[in-house]
Amino acid sequence: MYFASDNSGPVHPKVLAALNEANLGYQMAYGADTLMNEVRDRIRGIFEAPGAAVYLVATGTAANSLALATLANPWDTIFCSPVAHIHEDECNAPEFYTGAKLTLVPGGDKMDPEALRRSILAEETRGVHGPQRGPVSITQVTERGSVYSLAELQALCSVAKEYNLPVHLDGARFTNALVALNCSPAEMTWKSGVDAVSFGGTKNGLMGVEAVVFFDEAKAWEFELRRKRGAHLFSKHRYLSAQMAAYLRDDLWLTMARQANANCARLADGLRAKGATFLHEPQANMIFAQFSRARHKQLHEAGAVYHLWGADLSGADDEEILTCRLVCDWSIGDDDIDRFLALL
Numbered sequence: 001m002y003f004a005s006d007n008s009g010p011v012h013p014k015v016l017a018a019l020n021e022a023n024l025g026y027q028m029a030y031g032a033d034t035l036m037n038e039v040r041d042r043i044r045g046i047f048e049a050p051g052a053a054v055y056l057v058a059t060g061t062a063a064n065s066l067a068l069a070t071l072a073n074p075w076d077t078i079f080c081s082p083v084a085h086i087h088e089d090e091c092n093a094p095e096f097y098t099g100a101k102l103t104l105v106p107g108g109d110k111m112d113p114e115a116l117r118r119s120i121l122a123e124e125t126r127g128v129h130g131p132q133r134g135p136v137s138i139t140q141v142t143e144r145g146s147v148y149s150l151a152e153l154q155a156l157c158s159v160a161k162e163y164n165l166p167v168h169l170d171g172a173r174f175t176n177a178l179v180a181l182n183c184s185p186a187e188m189t190w191k192s193g194v195d196a197v198s199f200g201g202t203k204n205g206l207m208g209v210e211a212v213v214f215f216d217e218a219k220a221w222e223f224e225l226r227r228k229r230g231a232h233l234f235s236k237h238r239y240l241s242a243q244m245a246a247y248l249r250d251d252l253w254l255t256m257a258r259q260a261n262a263n264c265a266r267l268a269d270g271l272r273a274k275g276a277t278f279l280h281e282p283q284a285n286m287i288f289a290q291f292s293r294a295r296h297k298q299l300h301e302a303g304a305v306y307h308l309w310g311a312d313l314s315g316a317d318d319e320e321i322l323t324c325r326l327v328c329d330w331s332i333g334d335d336d337i338d339r340f341l342a343l344l
Contacts, residue, residue, distance in 0.1 A: 001304040001340045009329035012205040018246035027238040035241035042248045043211060048186040053220035055212045056240040060172045061090045062232045063198035063210040065097035070223045071166045074099030076134025079119055081111045083143045085170055100134055109144040113155040120163050136160040141173040145286030147180045150187055157193025167193055172200040175257035176284040190215040201247050205256040205330050209243045256330035260285040263328035270341035287326045294318035295344055302343050
């Protein structure tokens with residue numbers, strides 16, 4: 001009954017087997033390995049972008065921060081949601097790597113196009129004394145488990161393009177969003193107006209690798225320099241390539257995301273039947289559910305692992321409704337979900 005995070009789940013056996021295979025013999029270092037050629041071609045294919053620049057790093061924080069550093073000047077501001085991952089969960093790494101600041105677009109879980117426009121218009125109003133307008137960064141899946149529709153992505157990108165601003169998509173859970181929308185990677189990125197994407201793998205069954213994809217190759221060399229200068233160019237790069245290659249072969253990336261989303265849907269249906277409520281309608285593999293402290297205590301005592309959100313179990317009022325975050329990965333079995341629901 002482990003619902004704390006998809007970061008905590010196991011690596012898929014096919015990925016481990018690919019690492020074992022990659023460990024045989026010798027390969028050129030720093031991304032010149034033959035597996036990286038396979039990865040680059042495959043990612044260009046699935047994104048329908050033959051000229052895309054494709055790179056690998058080991059963490060989502062590196063992917064987001066280095067991509068944004070390539071898109072932003074140090075005197076810019078980056079527009080994002082108040083609950084964007086780059087704001088809530090990356091310890092100012094985007095600011096550190098970019099030299100830019102973040103501007104939080106007022107609103108909730110998702111950015112609203114008109115709120116984004118107002119935030120953009122509020123900048124470049126003080127001449128040399130204020131920040132200049134910089135990239136827009138969108139988290140997909142959001143940190144509250146919601147998924148931007150294609151129309152919502154297109155509306156945000158359209159506003160950004162009105163002001164000639166690049167758009168970055170933080171896709172740590174890219175594939176969970178993709179299968180929820182039942183669309184193509186191209187439709188969810190460059191066809192909607194996205195310029196660069198952090199294409200996540202770690203949360204979806206990999207040991208630790210993320211791809212950064214630029215749809216304009218003009219940014220490629222700058223990213224390479226920033227990756228090296230930022231200490232994120234792996235010498236034994238083939239172990240990143242091997243993970244991503246295995247991920248993309250035979251659509252394993254889609255299979256795992258579909259399973260994670262299906263696990264979450266089973267859990268959500270069961271929670272709803274038990275009378276739980278949700279902060280946001282579950283769409284991908286993350287739920288923010290609400291039920292009584294007494295039930296939370298019972299579940300934790302039985303060994304369930306998950307996070308309470310803005311509350312704890314120490315209060316005296318067992319009938320108080322507390323919010324929790326429940327995240328499903330590809331590996332959670334029906335038995336664990338059903339046991340959790342039976343206890344609830």
